[in-house]
Amino acid sequence: MSDVGYPNRRIRLPRIVNYAEAPERTETELDRAWAWVQGAFVSQGARWRALKLRPILWAIWRYKRRYAKMTDVELKAAVRPLRIKLRRKRRGNHLPVWAAGEAFALIREVSVRTLGKRHYNVQVLGAWAMMKGQIAEMRTGEGKTLCATLAVAAIALSGRQVHVMTVNDYLAERDAEETAPIYDFLGLTRAVVLEGQDGPTRQAAYLQEIVYATNKEIAFDYLRDRAILRRAPGNLQRKVDKLVPGGGPTEELRLQGLPFAIIDEADSVLIDEARTPLIISGAGALEGSIPEYVYHAAMDAAKSMTSGVHYKIPRGIKRVEILDAGFDYLEDLTEDCEDSFGIPVIRDHSVLQALNALHIFNLGDAYIVKDDKVQIVDENTGRTMPDRTWSDGLHQMVELKEGLEMSQTNETLSRMTYQRFFRRYTQIGGMTGTAQDAAWELWSVYRLAVVKIPTNKRYIRKTDTDRVFRTADAKWKAITKRVKALNKKGQPVLIGTRSITASQEASKRLTAAGLEHQVLSADQDADEAAIVAQAGQPGQIMVATNMAGRGTDIKLGEGVAKMGGLAVILSERHDSRRVDRQLEGRCGRQGEPGRFEAWLSLEDDLMTGPDAARLRRVAYGVSFLGSRATGRFIRARQRRTEAAHAQMRRDLMRQDRALGDTMAFSGQLE
Template sequence: MSDLGIMDAAPRRVPRIRDYYEAPDRRDTTLDRWAADLNGAFVAQGARWRAWRLRPILREMERHAVAMAALDDAGLQAEAQAARIWLRRALRDQTLSVAAAGRAFALVREAADRVLGLRHYDVQALGAWAMMRGQIAEMRTGEGKTLCATLAVATTALSGRQVHVMTVNDYLAERDSAEMAPLYRFLGLSVATVLEGQDAETRQSAYGQDIVYGTNKEIAFDYLRDRAILRLKPGNLNRKLDRILPADRRAAGLRLQGLPVAIIDEADSVLIDEARTPLIISGANPQQGGLPDTTFRRAMAAARTLTEDVHFRRPRGIRRIEILPDGFEALDRMADADLDRPDTDPAFGIPVIREHLVYQALSALYLFELGDSYILRDGKVQIVDENTGRTMPDRTWSDGLHQMVELKEGLEPTAENETLSRMTYQRFFRRYACLGGMTGTAQDAAWELWSVYRLAVAKVPTNKRDIRRFARDRVFLTTEAKWQAIAERTRALHAAGAPVLIGTRSINASDAASARLSELGLPHQLLTAAQDADEAAIVAEAGQAGRITVATNMAGRGTDIKLSPDALAAGGLHVILSERHDSRRVDRQLEGRCGRQGEPGRVEAYLSLEDDLMQGPAARRVAGLAKLLARAFGPGAAGWCIRWRQKQMEAAHGRMRRDLIDQDRGMGEFLAFGGELE
């Protein structure tokens, strides 16, 4: 049979031994967690050494480069079909030898050069090999992570393992899949994309392909839906028998084939930032026996009468409410007084319901801000993703919090939905047989990535030398003075023809920046919670000479900003940070928008002692010290206080994620007698 005939035929597949593969749930003891935390401190320090140890893959790849280049297209495709056999033979415990991986990398690189017109750099091969070894590759923004992933994805798929390629939004998943699909198809691999809004049949078909692109949220929620079916049909044998039953006697079809291999783009955002919120699937119908509106209204009214630091407090360094003993006594008195009223709400008289709803009401009043945590659109509360700055119209807060936010804004509370399944991101990702990822800012989270996921970080060098310049932070006493300085600096850069990207923390901050620029008559583009495709198009144009772009947290992440010749001559892209975020990693992500691939660029930070990071009871002491230093030595001396406060917030968020893991573990043990809630 000719080589072409081999390509026309459907690829031969070895039957799966496991019908739905997933790694067993890891049950860490207290001693295990202590050991992981201690070991994580050492693992975090070896990122550069770990990347250096990856270099043998380059020698193996070059050893096969000449032979691959000598093949014509048909020969290269025949080699890809042969690779399905020798890669499977070389696979041992989800790991390939460096010799087998190097040969496959040479094949994929040659195919990419012919099909896409793109040839992988050596540093991209290092990043791909790190991911295949179950590591997180830290690669500077602009180093071509999308192309880098194709080496790991194609090699893994050719070895007979399905690959889930995850990214942070639907636009990037669809874009990356479309751009790289010609390469995968040339190699005889099938590829599909899972997007929000697709029906179950379309998703089930997509999950049957060799390579599946999608967001972490969509794939995780599909897994939770599968778990509901797996609880009814436990055991590998039962699921295989189910396939041979008549159609009318089968259980509902599973969507995924299991959790084989995952490659995560922007891994720190997915594994760290988004891991503070559990995955919850609620019923489509309102919860049966749910609480009436009157109970929510009574709890909100009670919360409004409580006084901070008397009845409740906001603990230092934690975004949380604590009701104090005097607060519980005040609530008890309110419930007793309600007994004498004809319109008494019986549910408010139950302590556990009363205290929970008042806690949620206090959280809505003091922790969730309009224009930051949520916006109002079409008379509804829409959540703003704090990691991306985008709205999530199909998502609601659970446990009565959403209803309390609605009451806070004078809206009618919507009906509660019943929680059907619940799981943390930490437990979900640890069930993959093999997990790897890439991002530009993994080093700052190296300890947590190891202690939670057992993922080590490899710091891959840049292809070209980084020539960005960093200005010293400028700190102002007031927000007013800060925005005035930002506007004046932007006007000067605009006059010089330099492109400017102003990064903000919230929608409110973006509106403030836009108002200041408008006062000076400066034309600019404003990005807040727009659609992903429009957002990416605007960000892609941010590198034109004289262009001014204002963007919320991480807007347009994953989209290259290409500089025009005039912009390069003007010193490249100028990134202005208008305030520090809760995590240093998010600041680094914004800083990484300039200076890509050896291009010039400059980073400047304009900060204020009235920024969000310095607000709230937890920041009072730090803010007070900063003001004393500013008066004594000038505003610049207060800069280290802002960084100190940022470290406090990083530690607080880390504790919240750890608490979530413990809570999830405890819930699983509590429900073990009847099956876990997942």
């Protein structure tokens, strides 16, 4: 309806907010229990919610012909009145469907003229789901990067800043560069926040309407801002401070707040990474920190302890627990010790971290050694994180284990969980290829519903039954034989591994068989996209860890489609089924042919450890029944591990709430 003829109609101005963020959500135990129950029902409505998105397609149809007839000059001129209309029609975080449809129609036309790509209807549905604060599950290869431009541009045109989060710096920079022509045509400002940028550069970036960055960079910048804002926590207080000469924080804030977040690989960011709290440490050694000789004494003591007697590793949890007999052993060991190592609190903690370093954190899996430094490997992406360190002395223990010079311990200045951080955004939307498996948790923790978006083309990828072997040696022999057969007819193969160590084993086997191949792992990710993009060429053999070129489009070479497309071989199941599904998505994209095969063994990492011993023995006993029967035990182990990880995330949230209550009582927010 036009506003002409209504001179007395009041124009609703947006609320001026100095630092946008949602208020802390207060929940009772009853509220959390009810949300958990709700999640069981909400997780089942993913397909039904996709049907409810259909009106956006009709809304676009009303406007698409109008914009298609315009010249480029006329199309650019149409942006300003659309901006005004969207800002006036916006109610809080939401736009009416017809207003969003008009914005989508214009953005879609701009995309055709600048990139030569028109958004498919399924991409429109995915974008509308994100704008409504939902998680769009779209199969790998459905064009999520282009899909996001509809939501991102429409949000920015409606007057809200938007943070577009990706899983690594490369994808953030690539996506921002690829989509820049659309935003430039629309007159929207944009920037990229990357690791290593200085403060002024980041401040300038966060002033733009669209900001591309990794979740880690934004989260740590927010934590830094929180440390500054402790003295002026309220929105009104900060406005008053700016009016008073010399008032307010002396340091400049980096962010403008937490407005609207569009998250790529949402399940990985919101679920998998949520097990690790965000911690900012101060530079320099912590005053009163543990002396170096204590680390050496603790490591010697840990090496002398016996598994099952002095300590145990609980099922599905990557940490060591010291048993009563272990504490007695340590007490006897330090009976005549009069230095710091003789203090029970310091001794027990140090030995526990030494045990974790020895038995949980393994070289080539949890970390690599590069330039005489321990570099942590992100278990979800397979990438190294050179600027990250483990806390509470664990990093120093790993360095000692590897015979490296120990770094200094740092003071923890600020700490927060990912769950609390993302719940402070005024609104969140996301996309991923594997959200349905985590739908329950996404709702119960973040109140985010999953929408299952249909594929643009018919899905024809073939998935074979799991092949399970008793030993790892038998598995690798079978994989090598299978790869050799596929390579003989020219079909490309991508072998997915769980760790760098497994990649090295695969490479050794292929080399012995005389098969030329490429290995992609955490310590050579600079050229990752260029390497993975070639995985679909005839005769190509590639070995890759879990990262496997997320976000990279693998195009099939000439004649490969007739051979059956790219063959993906999973050599070991991950702790999470969703990570396995990400690897599956490397083939059979956009209606192309492809093949997925899983070759497993009862000696894989998932089936090792004292907590899996009983299940492994039973699996050995029924192995004569074939792979189908044995494979069920591996699936069962995977489900148990996923449940254990979910429990760890709930425990972390519970601890975070308790810590938050304590900090609020003492006057410190984070």
